[in-house]
Amino acid sequence: KREDLGQMTVAEAAKTPRFWLLWFMMFINISSGIMLISVASPIAQDKVGMTVAMAATVVAIMGFFNGFGRIFWSGISDYIGRENMFLIFFSVQTVLFFFMPNISNPVLFQIFLYIIVSMYGGGFSCLPAFIGDIFGTKQLGAIHGCILTAWSCAGVFGPMMVSAILDATSSYNMTFYVFTVLLALAFGTAVLMKLNIKKVRSEEEQQQMKAA
Secondary structure, three states, X not given: OOOOOXXXXXXXXXXXXXXXXXXXXXXXXXXXXXXXXXXXXXXXXXOOOOOXXXXXXXXXXXXXXXXXXXXXXXXXXXHHOHHHHHHHHHHHHHHHHHHHHHOOOHHHHHHHHHHHHHHHHXXXXXXXXXXXXXXXXXXXXXXXXXXXXXXXXXXXXXXHHHHXXXXXXXXXXXXXXXXXXXXXXXXXHHHHHHHHHHHHHHHHHHHHHHHO
């Protein structure tokens, strides 16, 4: 098990690039999840021809995968590392969002939908441990609360973006492409996070070697 990157207060954490990289990563992951949840039913009916009852069932099943993803992905993150887990989240979601507008098969549509929603939930469950990894547990609760402001911002941004694009284009397709770009940016942010963590660990190792 690798050691945490120090023990920081909220004020100290907020001065690091890692804090704002993680905030942006959560903002995009949550925005994308909320966006998909908000349009799942109408898309299921318009795109793949589901009835109202079938679409409602799909939305209900999404709740299960939201919860399942929190357990499944957080468990995997214990083995591969949180920074790698978010790289997987954003790379997979970028691909799925890009192809989603062209899917007409109900089964494939649901598979894509459930994978994305599971990763939306997984982001939440991985967050506390990720904060502990990069800021320690000294003020983990307070830092977690600050990072979760991304949730409230995403709760406003996601639906507003969907509504604005739908009004402008009368189609959900462009919404998926816009969020594909945002997820690609989040992937780049996750890469920067991994590089930053690697740099900090390297500096710590050098300091330990000098002290020895």
